[in-house]
Amino acid sequence: MTGPALLEVRGLQHAFGSVVTAKDLHLDFQDGVLTSIIGPNGAGKSTLVNLLTGHLPVQAGRVAFRGRDVTRMPVHDRVRLGICRSFQIVNVFPRLTALENVLVPVLALSGRARRPFARLSREAEARRAAEAALEAVGLGPAREVPALALSHGDKHLLEVAVALAARPALLFLDEPTAGMNPVERARLLESIRRLAGEGRTTFVVVEHDMDVVFSLSARVLVLHRGEVLCDGAPAAVRADARVREVYLGQEVVPAPEKAAAT
């Protein structure tokens, strides 16, 4: 063992009323291992991301980032430590331009946002970092476009760019390709692959698209009703009988339904 895991989850519990969304979860996320979280609707995927990023308060259990307890840490402090996320439903600043969207995390994390009399137009270094975050997802040409005027797929890309601009060590992407056309999807996956390869950011991706999951990840985590059903390499997970039963079977077998849904 080489020190503590990037993120360590111990005995995590969560329930919405009587619906259990996390049942005594014990998980480790290691540096550099691109993990996908899959599972049927209501499996607790988004809840898990919400709990680990501080979007939802943890009801019981413990979360540690690089050995440091972050269970009750406020969101903005986690982001400063290096835990960030994107949202399933696009969650950007609609009336700010794409560049301004990514400038917010860049300025906040460099401590330059506190100055009420500095001129934003003269923040050359921050602008360069923000432009780099846009370029990383292929949104460079759209920098002056207000977020609300972007296409649906580009909004998702911007969502990822805003999260990336925080330069996280651990980045959760909650269904990043939802509603994207194949071109946008390929562009985003290419970006994720490249950024993961650079090794600065460890990605954890919640995803529905099985092609994406199996082509991208080094590890697949299958959740079902708040429990880990299966956890391992993509090939092993694909071969697992229980996974096929609760999840893959539903998607793979009734082919016409899938065609109708897309």
Place this chain on the structure above:
Amino acid sequence: MRPGVAAAAWLALLAALCAVPFLSGRFAPYLAMRVMMMGIFALGYNLLLGQTGLLSFGHGAFYAAGAYGLGLFALRVSPHPILGLAAGVAAAAVLALVVGALCVRSSEVYFSMLTLAFGMMFFALVWNAREVTGGDDGLIGVVRAPVELGLARIPIERESQFYFLVLLLFALSIWVAHRIRLSPFGLVLAGLRENATRTAFAGVPVRRYRLAAFVVSAAFAGLAGALEVLLESGARPFMAHWTHSAEPILVSLFGGLETLTGPLVGSLFFIAMREVIQRYTEHWMLAFGLLLLVVIMGFRGGVVGALGALLGGRRPAGEGR
């Protein structure tokens, strides 16, 4: 608007305001001062509402804190107007720091209701603490002592002299609000307005920034309140009343949220209509209300937004801030 044109327009406005006291009569300078004070109040208020997206119903309290801060300082410590103004602004800011720390924990409607509750409590306090505040009589007898600056001694006793102090502080307020809007801090405030959740996930301590915006806007309110005391030589408890808190909201909506000039244009209309129509009927709010209805239903961006659309077509990207 191109930067050159905008600068020229600001200079023209400044020149026009400088000329006002030399016009005949006392009414025009008085009116202009009331507009500028309302402008300072609304300008600061709009940093909170237009920029940060927080609707406060309690800013009358900060206006009154500025007013009573200056009044008590002038009557009990020193009549120096600059020190008095500083005392007023400080009183408003400190009150906002305390009230705001409690209010920014909630957002949206709960935030608004909390500010309303605190505002009403402050009004009750001012109304009932007769020994300190003069109760329903208010503070009376504040004089405009000369501004002592080392060797220089500038009289502001006459309204035409006091006018230039108001103008100076009005210009300063515009400059400060302008710089804040174009700063990294202002961008983060706009981020809070657009999406507070995302701002937190951008590493911004949301409450602290909301509190900062709250205190800054309260300081503007305090300055406006303190100036009114110098103009009217007294403070009235109704400055703290919630109906007074509504004025910068109406003014900002009328002129246009999210613009620098909106609150100023709104203040001009608001004060001019109040002072002029009130001479004929006390129901001047009916007229202003009707006009506000037309503006809100017809032009989303207020008067300034509508004019901008008329003159420049689509506004440039980034003007949303």
